[in-house]
Amino acid sequence: MTTSTPAPSSSRFSRRLIPTALVVTGLLTIAAVVSTVLITLEHKRTQARAAVKASAVETAEYLARDAVGFVITSDFETLLHLVQAKSEKRGETTAFITDPAGKIISHPDSSRLGRKRDDDLHARSIQTGQIAARVRPEEGGETFEAAAPITAGGRAVGVARVDRSLRAPALDLGEVVTLVAPPTIVLLVVEAVLLYLFLNAVVRPIRSVSSAIADVAAGHHGRRVERPAVEELGLLAESFNRMAEQLQMTDAALLEEKGNLERALAERTKDFFRTHHSLLRIFESSPSAIFTTDLRGRITAANPATCALTGLSARDLIGRPSGSFYASPEDLREVQTALRREGRVLNREISVRRPDGTIRTVLVALSTIVSDRNRPMGVLGVGTDVTEKQDVERRMIQSERLAAIGQLIAGVAHELNNPLTGIMGYSQLLLSRPDASSVHGPLDRINREAIRMQKIVSNLLAFSRPHDPEWNPVGLNGLLEATIELVAYELKVNNIRVETDFDPSLPMTIGDFHRIQQVFVNLITNAMQAMADSHVGEKLFLKTEQAAENGENWLRVTVKDDGPGIRPDHVARVFDPFFTTKPPGRGTGLGLALVQQIIHEHGGSIRVASEPTKGTTFTINLPFRTDVPSEEDPAGAQTRGGGAGGRGGAKKSILVADDEPSICSLLYDTLKEKGYAVETAPSGDAALRKLRRRSFDLIMTDVKMPGLSGMELYDRVRTEFPGLESRVVFMSGDTVTEATRVFLGDRRDRCLSKPFGPAEVYTFVEQFLESQRRDQPA
Known part of the structure; x- marks a missing residue:
C-alpha cells in the first residue's frame, strides 16, 4: 500500500482561510511584545545611567577624602594602592589623582604618570571647591567623569578623578520576563480563542473531506468521496475518485519496483559506508597532517594531526585560507606556482606560523584534486612536522662546536700558561732582589699584567671545563668581577661600558660557582649582542644588594642594559627552551632557559622587565644565608716551611722535568735560592735516565711533554722504581681535556697548576716534603 498527502485543492483552500487569523493575531502579539520590551529596555537604561553617575561621584568623593594625607606626604605607593582599589580591572572605572596644576601623580597605568589633565572639569573643581561632573562623548559610547x-587647610592640594563608562549594563532577563509575560499571555489566549472559533466555522468541513481523500490515497481504493455542498470541494472529490481508480491499477507494479530499488540501494549504501569508514579511520589516525582545500585555497577538511600542527580545532580550520599559515610569502608564491605548472609539490620544507606566533617547519607534499572530467577541484596536502628533528640536528652541531671550542681553549690555555709561568716567576724573583730597586716599577707592572693574564686564562678554563655540581660558599661580588674579566675583551671591542654598584657587606651564599657564573655570562652576552646588533645602547649596569621580598631576605643581583629592549609579546617567552629571536646560527634558544634552570636549582628566582627602546632589566634573587663561613678561612692558611731542610732536615734533592726551558730555569733558580739541590731534564726520557743514575727526594714533572709525557714517566717510575712514584708531583696548564682530568683524578693535591710564582712553588714543595716526612715510619 502507498501513502499520500492530502489533496492539493483542499490544501490550497485551507491555506486561504487559516493564515488570515494567524497573521492578524500574530501581528497583534508581536506588536505588544516588542512595545513592552522597548519600554522596559529604555526604563532600565535610564536607571543604569543614573546609578553609574551616582557611583562615580561617590567614588571620587571617597577617594578625595582618603587620599588627602598621602598627597600631602607624597606617599605615591599608598596613592597607587588607593587608585588601584577604586579602579576596575575590566576598564569600566578608572581612578587617578592629579596635582593642582593638572599633572597626573597617581594612576593604575604607570605610563600616564606626569601627563596633564587640566581640563575645564579640573578647573571647576579647584575653583568651586565642590565635586564637578560631566558626560564626555567618545567613540563607542559615553564616559561620565567626576x-x-x-583639600587641606582650606586649599586644594590635588584633585581625585574618576572616569566611568556609561555603557548600558546587561539587563536582568528574569525582570524583563516578569514585565513582558502577562500581556503576552493575554494576547496569546485571545489568539487561541479566535483560532478555535475559526476552525469550528470553516476548517472542520475541509478536514472531513480531506480525511476521505487521504484514505483513498493511502490505498483504500474502495472508498469514495461524497460530493459536499461546497462547489469547490465537490470538484475536488470527483478528481480524487478518478485518481483512486488509476492508483489501484498501478499500485502493484510500483510496489514491486520499489522493493527492487530498495534492495539495490541498501547494498550500495553498505559498500559506501564501509569504504567511507575505512578511509575516515585512515584519515583520522594518520600521524601526518592531511588536509584539502578548494580552488580558492580555503581549507575544506583537516585531520587531527593538522589540528595539532596548526593549534586550531577542525571547526576553526574549515573555511580558513591555507595561505594564512605560511610564515614566508616567498614559500607561498613558489608553492602556488609549482601547483599551477606541474599540479603537485613534493617534499618541500615550509615554515608554518601558528596563531600563537610560534613557527614550525613542515615537510609537505601537495597535489591537485581533479574531477572525472579532469578539471581541478582543489588541493590535497600531506605534511610532517620536522621542527624537533631540525632542533635536534642543530643542537648536535652546536654541541660538537662547543666541544671543539673547549678543546681549543684547553690547548690555548696550556700554551699560554707555560710562558706565563716564566714571566710571573722571573718578575717575582727579580722583585725580591735588593738590587732591582731601579726597575721595580716596570717589573711590578710586568708581574701585575702577567697575573691579569693568569686570571683570564683561569676563567676561560673554568668556564669551558665541565663541572659536577659543587655546593660551596660563593661570594657574588667576586664571582661577578671574575665574569666581567672573562668577557672584558668582547665588551671592549663592542664599545659597551660596564658600571657596577656592589654592596661590600654582601654575605655569601651556598651554590655552584661555575653554574652561577654561567648565568651571568649568558645574561651579559645577550645584552652585549643585542646592543651591538641594534646599535642601540652602550651601558651595562650590574648591582648587588640585600633585599626583602614576600617576607624573606634575598641576595639580589640586577643586570640592566640600555639597549633595544624586548617586544611585549616576546617577554613572556624569553625563558622558553629553543625560543630565540636571533637568526639561524646565532643562537640555540637555550641560554635563558638554562639561566632560569640554574637559578631555580639554587632556590632563587629570576624575572625580566623590558620595553622596546627602553632597555632590559633582569633581577635575580638568591637565598640569604647568615651561617655561611666568611671568605677568610683560617683553617685554609698556608703553612710556611723552614727552607730546603724541611724542618731542619738534610738538604733535599729535586728533579724538574719540563720541555719549556724557561720553566726549568725558573724552578732551578727559585729552588736553588732556598737551598735545594736541583737538577733539570728537558723531557721525560732525560728525567728517566737521571733516575736510573740516582734517586731524588722530589720529582716535579710536566703532564704534557713531547716523547715520554709526565703521565707515562709516572708509570715507568712505578714499574722500574717501586715506591718512588709517591715522590712524583705534577705541573700542568691543562686541566680541561678529558685525559688530563681522568689521570689527575685523586692526585689533584699533587698537581701545581700553571702559571705559578716563586711563593706558590715554595709553599707547594715545602708542604709536600713535610707530608712525606710525616708519612715515613719513625
Missing part, C-alpha cells in the same frame, strides 16, 4: 577637590 572630579573631587582634595
